[in-house]
Structure formats: C-alpha cells, structure tokens
Amino acid sequence: MSIEGDFVRIGTAEAASSTISKGTITLGEYPDGSAITSPVIVAQGAAKGPVLWVQGCVHGPEIAGPLGIQAFLAKLRLDTLRGTVVCLLTANPLAFRDNRRFTPQDGANLNRAYPGHSEGALSELMAHRSFSIAVEIADAALDLHSGGDHLICAHHVFYHDDGSVLGSRSAALAKSVGAPFLCNVPVNSLIGAAFLSFAARGKPAVLVESGGGARVTPEDIENHARAIRGAAALLEMLPADDRAVPSKQGGDLLILRSTRGGVFHPTAAPGQTLVQGDEIGRIVNLFGEVVEISRCPMTRAWLAALRRPYMPVYSGDEIAELSALA
Structure with a gap:
C-alpha cells in the first residue's frame, strides 16, 4: 500500500x-x-x-x-x-x-x-x-x-x-x-x-x-x-451538489426486542415519527392470537429500522431500532 x-x-x-x-x-x-x-x-x-x-x-x-x-x-x-x-x-x-x-x-x-x-x-x-x-x-x-x-x-x-x-x-x-x-x-x-x-x-x-x-x-x-x-x-474532491435534503436529528439508538415468540406483523413503517405509546408491531402466534404489542417507549422518536414483515421471531429477537427526537 x-x-x-x-x-x-x-x-x-x-x-x-x-x-x-x-x-x-x-x-x-x-x-x-x-x-x-x-x-x-x-x-x-x-x-x-x-x-x-x-x-x-x-x-x-x-x-x-x-x-x-x-x-x-x-x-x-x-x-x-x-x-x-x-x-x-x-x-x-x-x-x-x-x-x-x-x-x-x-x-x-x-x-x-x-x-x-x-x-x-x-x-x-x-x-x-x-x-x-x-x-x-x-x-x-x-x-x-x-x-x-x-x-x-x-x-x-x-x-x-x-x-x-x-x-x-x-x-x-x-x-x-x-x-x-x-x-x-x-x-x-x-x-x-x-x-x-x-x-x-x-x-x-x-x-x-x-x-x-x-x-x-x-x-x-x-x-x-x-x-x-x-x-x-x-472534501472538495468533486463539484458540489446544491440539492439540499431536509433532515431530522436523532440521538442515541434504542433497540426494542420481543418478549414473546411468534410471527411479526408490523403496524408502523421505517422512517416514521412516533410518540410514546404508538404501536410499532404485533407478535401473533400460530393460532392467530396476538401475544404481544410492541410500542414506542420514548417520548418522541423516529423509527430507524423495523423487523421484516411476517418474519418468525424468538423471544428476545430485535424488533425495531428507535432514535430519540428532541
């Protein structure tokens, strides 16, 4: 090198x-x-x-x-x-x-x-x-x-x-x-x-x-x-692109995990702004019963990442990543 x-x-x-x-x-x-x-x-x-x-x-x-x-x-x-x-x-x-x-x-x-x-x-x-x-x-x-x-x-x-x-x-x-x-x-x-x-x-x-x-x-x-x-x-390596992209500023990341096993049904979307208590998704067992509802625990946050729809999950699997908004 x-x-x-x-x-x-x-x-x-x-x-x-x-x-x-x-x-x-x-x-x-x-x-x-x-x-x-x-x-x-x-x-x-x-x-x-x-x-x-x-x-x-x-x-x-x-x-x-x-x-x-x-x-x-x-x-x-x-x-x-x-x-x-x-x-x-x-x-x-x-x-x-x-x-x-x-x-x-x-x-x-x-x-x-x-x-x-x-x-x-x-x-x-x-x-x-x-x-x-x-x-x-x-x-x-x-x-x-x-x-x-x-x-x-x-x-x-x-x-x-x-x-x-x-x-x-x-x-x-x-x-x-x-x-x-x-x-x-x-x-x-x-x-x-x-x-x-x-x-x-x-x-x-x-x-x-x-x-x-x-x-x-x-x-x-x-x-x-x-x-x-x-x-x-x-870095001034290429000509500047003057197109501005509006952005939201988030803080530390919170990983939200399931406590139950089943199939994940999302009710929110990646990039969505959430407030405390907003529903993110549901865990549904193979009998079709909702065994857990995942909600936003932060006062205000944006949804950085979300589990793939209808994916089987274990208890303890990552469901979502949230970033706090001011």
Whole structure:
C-alpha cells in the first residue's frame, strides 16, 4: 500500500492519474494457505487531493453498499475528480461468500471488531488489516450498510459529534451524504464499530444505512451512490451538489426486542415519527392470537429500522431500532 506522486497502489490495484484500477487486498489465509481476499477499486482523479475510503459488506448480505459503489463509479468523471476514492467492496469476504451477517468461522460481528488486532481471532485480524490501510491513507471514511436480512432500515446515518473539531467534521460528513435522518450516537453505544474506530484515530467517518429485509431497491443503491458523491463534494474532491435534503436529528439508538415468540406483523413503517405509546408491531402466534404489542417507549422518536414483515421471531429477537427526537 503506497501513494507516490500521482501513483496509488492498494493491494494489487495500481492506479495512475485519471484511471480506475481493480485488484484485491489480502485479509487473511484459508487453512490451505491460499489468501482470503476482498476486491478493491481505486479511482484516481486528474489532480492530487484528499483520499476518501469507502467500504461495504461488513455484514455479508448487505449488498446495497457494493452496488452503490458500482453506481457511483459508473457515472464518475475522472477529469472532475481531485484526489482518490478507495473502495473496499467486501470488508468481510467470508460473511459475503456465506451470505451471513457474521463471520462464519468465529461467529463474530465484524462491526464490533474494529480496529482489530494483528494477533487476534480471524475477524479481528481481517478488521486490523483493512483498517490499518485505511487509517494510514484516508482523510475520511464511509461505511455502507443495508440492514441485513432481518431489518428494513430507513435511510439514515450514524456519526459521533462530541463537540470537538473532529466531532464537527464528522457531523459535516453526516450531513453531506444526503440522508433524511441523522443519528449522533455516544462513543460507547457501538463499541468496535468501524466508523467510531476511524474517529478515534482522528478521521471523520460515518455509517450510512439504507434498505435491508432481504431485498435491495434502486433507491437504496442510489442512496449509497449519493452518499459517496456528497462526501467527495464536502472534501472538495468533486463539484458540489446544491440539492439540499431536509433532515431530522436523532440521538442515541434504542433497540426494542420481543418478549414473546411468534410471527411479526408490523403496524408502523421505517422512517416514521412516533410518540410514546404508538404501536410499532404485533407478535401473533400460530393460532392467530396476538401475544404481544410492541410500542414506542420514548417520548418522541423516529423509527430507524423495523423487523421484516411476517418474519418468525424468538423471544428476545430485535424488533425495531428507535432514535430519540428532541
């Protein structure tokens, strides 16, 4: 990994000025000694400038991130790009190959394993290897997510602003991605998340969510592509997009879980504003009886994510994610 003048090398991808290069980076090894790799794409602009790191598929089924990267690159004019966009398409290639949220080999959530460890378990090692590259070269980072198979997410962004200069830069980055919902989370709420680990190393970073529930829509893909364009414009890597997106500001995230088992019937929608007592969904058993009604426990909140409709749930399963509104 190196940046020398107008030449950028990330893994096997080697990009000169005004080129896009494709390659791989090695994140570990299989038992037979062959490399565990992730595809990487490096877009090098016509002029020198900042480096934006973009990654997807921290969770295996969340394909909207890589598709958003593809959509961004398909319309990118290198003659207007100042600097470099580095795109790691599968931050967790093992989970991606197995279509699982967590790493199959050790059961770990990669988004709780950052910044990783050079002598840690497999997920910690993969996190360490990609994070070490990113934190050395990047001026800012985007972590693209799409809710996984179980949750449908409203288009929103997580960041951490503690009032410091770095916090304000992360807040500006969050506003730049074009999401209608912004969630400023405490640093201890998502320990091991990639975007918080970047911030801990002095790099503004955000986590962008859109989609999920075992499906991807064209809107989800465009949301992620727009996030990259917006972040690049903020860094003055691309011309500014003057289209403003009205946004709601949320605080810490609350995870709402079922206490009964059955089939989940939603009665609210992702992105909906709720007040205390509003119904979110019902758990119905196989006799057709309502055994639990899930309600908003906050005074006022917006519904960041909701369980996929008519999905069987265990007692203790996540039903919804709520963010407090002032």
